[in-house]
Amino acid sequence: MAIYIAREATKLWRKVCAETSVELQLLFEKWHLLLAGIVFQYIHGLAARGVHYLHRPGPILQDMGFMALPELGQDKGYLSETVFTSIFLSFLLWSFHPFVYHSKRFYTVLLWRRVLAFLVASQFLRIITFYSTQLPGPNYHCREGSKLATLPPPKNVREVLLINFPRGVLFGCGDLIFSSHMIFTLVFVRTYHKYGSKRLIKLFAWLMAIIQSLLIIASRKHYTVDVVVAWYTVNLVVFFVDKNLPEMLDRTSGLALLPVSAKDKSDRMKEELHKPEKDNKIKDEHHKLLNGNTVDSTDRRQWMPMNGKHGEDMNHTLSDAAPNGT
Template sequence: MVLFWCVKLWKRICAETTTEINLLADNWKYILGGLIFQYIHGLAARGVHYLHRPGPILQDVGFFLLPELGQDKAYISETLFTTVFLSFVVWTFHPFILKSKKIYTVLVWCRVLAFLVASQFLRIITFYSTQLPGPNYHCREGSKLARLPHPQSLFEVLLINFPRGITHGCGDLIFSSHMIFTLVFVLTYQKYGTKRCIKQLGWLIAVVLSLLIIASRKHYTVDVVVAWYV
C-alpha cells in the first residue's frame, strides 16, 4: 500500500514537473525580471539610507494608541512575517504533491512578481520623494546606523551590505514593504486558494502584522495604511 502510494506520488511529481518546466520555458523572462527587480528595490532602499537624516519622531496616531513593544520584542513582527512568507512559498508548490484546485506554480509566481514589481516601483518613488526621520530604534538620533557614511566605492553600494543592509535600513518608509508582500500573498491565496478558514486567517494575520509593525515602531501608521490601499 505504501509502495503504491509512493509510486503514485512520484508519477504526479514527474508529471507536474514536466508541465511546470514547459511553462517556465515560456515565462522565464517574467520570473527573471521580477527577481532582478527585487535586487533593484533593495538597492534603492540602500540608496535612500545614505540620504536619511535622523530627527524627532513625528506625531503618529498609531504610536499614541498602540503601546511600544520595545527593541527586545522587535523580532515578533519579523517572525510572523517570515512565517507568512515561507507558508506562501510552500503553498505555491503544493500542486507537485496534492490534488486540489489546479494552479500552476510558474504562473502564480509570474502574477505575484508582477504585483510586487508594480508596488515596489511606486514605493521607490514615494520614499525618494519625501524622506522622513525613521522611527525605528536604529534610525534614531545617536544610533551609529542612523546615518551612513559616504560609500567608498560603487561596489560597496551594489553589495547593499546584505543582509544587514536590508534589515537595518532607514528612510524607506512610505510605504511598508512587509505589508506589500503580506497583502499580495493574502490576495493571491484569496483568489486561488480553496480553504475558507485559511483565507480568513490570512486577513487576520495581515491586520495583526500591521499593528505589530506600528507597535514595534518600524513604520509610521501612514506607511501601513498606504500599503493597504495601494
C-alpha cells in the same frame, strides 16, 4: 504495510515528476517575465540601500498609531518579523502544493508570474514615494545617537551594489512610505484569497495581515501612514494589474496542460471551433437513438417496436398486410 507505503511513495514520485515536466515547459516560455520580476527585487533593495545614505535622524513625528498602541520595545521587535516570515513561508509552500496534491487549481509558474507583477508595480510606486521625501525613521537604529542612522559615504561602487545583505535590509532607514513588509503580505493574502480553496484559511490570512500591521506599528518599524498607504495602494495595484493580465485557466476543469507552443495553441483553437459542430452531431445521433432510428444515415428503415410480441407475430402481421397475388 511496507508494500503499501512503497506503492504510495512511487505514485507520489510519478506525480511530482509529471508536474515538474509541465511546469518546466511553462517556465521555458515565461522565463523572461519571471527573471525580470526577480531582478527588480534586487533593484528595489538597491534603491532602499541608496536612500539610507540620504537619511538624517531627527525627532520622531507625531503618530496616532504610536499613541494608541503600546511600544513593544527593542527586545520584542522579532515578533513582527516572525509573523511576516510565517506568512511568507506558508504562501511559498502553498504555491508549490500542485506538485504533490491532486487539487490543482493553478500552475505554479503562472501564479508567481502574477505575484511578481503585483510586487514590481507596488515596489515601483514605493521607490518613488520614499525618494520624494525622506522622513526621520522611527525604528530604534534610525534614531538620533545610533551609529546606523546614517551611512558613511560609500568607498566604492561595489559597496553599494552588494547592499550588505541581509544586514543592510534588516537595518535600513529612510525607506518608509510605504511598508515593504505590507506589500508582500497583502499581495500574498490577496492571491490566496483568489486562488485558494479553504474559506477558513482565507479569513485567517486576512486576520494575520491585520496583526502584522499592528505589530509593525507597535514595534516602531514604520509610521502608521506607511501601513495605511500600503493597505489601499497595494489593493488598488493588485486590482488593476490583475484586471489587465490574462486570466489563468482553472485546472479543475480537467485540462492537463496549457498550450505552450504555437502548434498546440492552433490545435486547441481548431478543437474549440469544431466543438459546437461535434456536439450537434452527437446530439443528433442521440436523438435518433431515442426515437428508434439507426445511427447510420444511409439506413432509412424505421425500427418497429415489438411491444413484447414474438417475431412470428410480426411476420404474420406483415404477410397479412401484403397485397394479394404477391
